[in-house]
Amino acid sequence: xxxxxxxxxxxxxxxxxxxxxxxxxxxxxxxxxxxxxxxxxxxxxxxxxxxxxxxxxxxxxxxxxxxxxxxxxx
Amino acid sequence: xxxxxxxxxxxxxxxxxxxxxxxxxxxxxxxxxxxxxxxxxxxxxxxxxxxxxxxxxxxxxxxxxxxxxxxxxxxxxxxxxxxxxxxxxxxxxxxxxxxxxxxxxxxxxxxxxxxxxxxxxxxxxxxxxxxxxxxxxxxxxxxxxxxxxxxxxxxxxxxxxxxxxxxxxxxxxxxxxxxxxxxxxxxxxxxxxxxxxxxxxxxxxxxxxxxxxxxxxxxxxxxxxxxxxxxxxxxxxxxxxxxxxxxxxxxxxxxxxxxxxxxxxxxxxxxxxxxxxxxxxxxxxxxxxxxxxxxxxxxxxxxxxxxxxxxxxxxxxxxxxxxxxxxxxxxxxxxxxxxxxxxxxxxxxxxxxxxxxxxxxxxxxxxxxxxxxxxxxxxxxxxxxxxxxxxxxxxxxxxxxxxxxxxxxxxxxxxxxxxxxxxxxxxxxxxxxxxxxxxxxxxxxxxxxxxxxxxxxxxxxxxxxxxxxxxxxxxxxxxxxxxxxxxxxxxxxxxxxxxxxxxxxxxxxxxxxxxxxxxxxxxxxxxxxxxxxxxxxxxxxxxxxxxxxxxxxxxxxxxxxxxxxxxxxxxxxxxxxxxxxxxxxxxxxxxxxxxxxxxxxxxxxxxxxxxxxxxxxxxxxxxxxxxxxxxxxxxxxxxxxxxxxxxxxxxxxxxxxxxxxxxxxxxxxxxx
Numbered sequence: 196x197x198x199x200x201x202x203x204x205x206x207x208x209x210x211x212x213x214x215x216x217x218x219x220x221x222x223x224x225x226x227x228x229x230x231x232x233x234x235x236x237x238x239x240x241x242x243x244x245x246x247x248x249x250x251x252x253x254x255x256x257x258x259x260x261x262x263x264x265x266x267x268x269x
Numbered sequence: 270x271x272x273x274x275x276x277x278x279x280x281x282x283x284x285x286x287x288x289x290x291x292x293x294x295x296x297x298x299x300x301x302x303x304x305x306x307x308x309x310x311x312x313x314x315x316x317x318x319x320x321x322x323x324x325x326x327x328x329x330x331x332x333x334x335x336x337x338x339x340x341x342x343x344x345x346x347x348x349x350x351x352x353x354x355x356x357x358x359x360x361x362x363x364x365x366x367x368x369x370x371x372x373x374x375x376x377x378x379x380x381x382x383x384x385x386x387x388x389x390x391x392x393x394x395x396x397x398x399x400x401x402x403x404x405x406x407x408x409x410x411x412x413x414x415x416x417x418x419x420x421x422x423x424x425x426x427x428x429x430x431x432x433x434x435x436x437x438x439x440x441x442x443x444x445x446x447x448x449x450x451x452x453x454x455x456x457x458x459x460x461x462x463x464x465x466x467x468x469x470x471x472x473x474x475x476x477x478x479x480x481x482x483x484x485x486x487x488x489x490x491x492x493x494x495x496x497x498x499x500x501x502x503x504x505x506x507x508x509x510x511x512x513x514x515x516x517x518x519x520x521x522x523x524x525x526x527x528x529x530x531x532x533x534x535x536x537x538x539x540x541x542x543x544x545x546x547x548x549x550x551x552x553x554x555x556x557x558x559x560x561x562x563x564x565x566x567x568x569x570x571x572x573x574x575x576x577x578x579x580x581x582x583x584x585x586x587x588x589x590x591x592x593x594x595x596x597x598x599x600x601x602x603x604x605x606x607x608x609x610x611x612x613x614x615x616x617x618x619x620x621x622x623x624x625x626x627x628x629x630x631x632x633x634x635x636x637x638x639x640x641x642x643x644x645x646x647x648x649x650x651x652x653x654x655x656x657x658x659x660x661x662x663x664x665x666x667x668x669x670x671x672x673x674x675x676x677x678x679x680x681x682x683x684x685x686x687x688x689x690x691x692x693x694x695x696x697x698x699x700x701x702x703x704x705x706x707x708x709x710x711x712x713x714x715x716x717x718x719x720x721x722x723x724x725x726x727x728x729x730x731x732x733x734x735x736x737x738x739x740x741x742x743x744x745x746x747x748x749x750x751x752x753x754x755x756x757x758x759x760x761x762x763x764x765x766x767x768x769x770x771x772x773x774x775x776x777x778x779x780x781x782x783x784x785x786x787x788x789x790x791x792x793x794x795x796x797x798x799x800x801x802x803x804x805x806x807x808x809x810x811x812x813x814x815x816x817x818x819x820x821x822x823x824x825x826x827x828x829x830x831x832x833x834x835x836x837x838x839x840x841x842x843x844x845x846x847x848x849x850x851x852x853x854x855x856x857x858x859x860x861x862x863x864x865x866x867x868x869x870x871x872x873x874x875x876x877x878x879x880x881x882x883x884x885x886x887x888x889x890x891x892x893x894x895x896x897x898x899x900x901x902x903x904x905x906x907x908x909x910x911x912x913x914x915x916x917x918x919x920x921x922x923x924x925x926x927x928x929x930x931x932x933x934x935x936x937x938x939x940x941x
Binding site for chain 1: 276362363365366394512513533541543546548552645646755758761
């Protein structure tokens, strides 16, 4: 599923990022790569998503969130 | 031993790097610009154990690639300026993320010192870091500090000097999968033996990652050929760009190190910041809180700021009068006029902005240092998105209602250069408080009490609507929107340190006076010259150069309903918008400048309501004061954008006002 569809407190693992190289490397430099585990802190109907990754908090615009494929972990 | 050291400070945004820099260097700082970019270059100076140290605070970055100006500036500094040591500051409570940059530094042939900052926070979160292990695995020296409590700074300086002396602590190379290592080796072998091994590896890796800057530096035919072959091979194998693959493997390498050297509970814990954010990033309560904060900030900047501004105005008036008294009454000495009107007036118009700028940056540094700025950007993003900008441009826009000068300086908090430029260009369309002064004088002279607020309101709305329009047009034309990439870190909340806020405030004020001040002063003198010469005894403005220019351009401004008096006052108002009123007062030879009724009576006799509205419209849209243009030049680091801002605003004002005036005339004729 896509990252932007995850709900608050849901945990997921990233399995694909479908974006241009520039964005992928930018995400990688902030710790977000294929295989990373994330937890959603906030995902409102509109506006960006806040997620936790290894003790860090990131804000991701919905535009990017829609390009990230994740697998939910229960 | 060398007794002069060049030290580069580097680290992620929010790692406390600037706090370290300020703690070590205090006010002994120099701020400039890196050539060709808008990024600040901060240098500090100190001496310790008979060694003179120049410390450079490089921009906060996550990676040493070449994807942003900040990254390039930081990397070029290290590669070209060859500092004696790179001091990498990291947030201990978030070590794994921070090591991404660290492992890129250890791949360079330069001593690196890893500084674990905020060890107290890490301890509180039960994160245990095994120094010896970490140091061994990364092959670099490590020290611990708590920057905001000034703990460990002395030891840090000692370590810096020791490492630079021995040229040790160069660091580990990340081991990639054999398939990549193999290709790196093939490229390395083609370089001349004169290049040190570590540099060879770095170059080979960067070439595989298709780093544009490094590609330009390597011209060797056989190398480039091999690189092309290797990239083709690797991309086919991994089905992704080499850089994306190496980034991922770098993370795995770091993850292995962290598993060995750090112990932390793997369970997800909701932090204190998360709990605060439940409220402050809430779609409803978050906005409410934000508006409250903005209200306080606006009050502090403009209403509290009005007192010192008032004192400064009184001071400059007093200074002018005192100096005038050196000459006999009614003296028409050129020198007296130059000093009092040209220079003191000019310096005064530079200084009166200072309280606002200082207070504004005081507020902004509180917002930034506490980490609230990132939250504000988050909650506003969805609204600003609709007009083609994002969260962070809201604050400058709001400050613009007070004054464009600090507003343009406030755009520094925006990372995206294009967004920042668009915001700067559109900002003057927001009606500032100086324009309000002109409106409040003209409106009562022409409009009945009942509709006065409506007229004022409509001017503000027109300004905002035009700003949105300009932003949209710039987005579609000059700054084509790339796929929207809003990614940002949400730092934990922290208490700001007074020292950092004061230094930040001082920096901004000083830079404003130094850079923008000279230009503003220069133009004030030019305007003084134009309104003083050629000398005529009667004080008739129409005989001066400025009056003649006003008359000369009359045909151009006739379609807008302006005559030479308005034109002349408009030209003078380039010094500051409120000068428009003063100049009209001089033209009408009004004795007491504080008597606004006399001027209002004159105006209502000479001009129609339509003309009055058009004058206000032109003042609203047309080029702002010289201070705004000077600050735009300074902040964009280019005359081109300052000139563009000046010209497009003037043209826009001209055509909009002409359209309104001509339609007005047509409707009047139609009705009568």
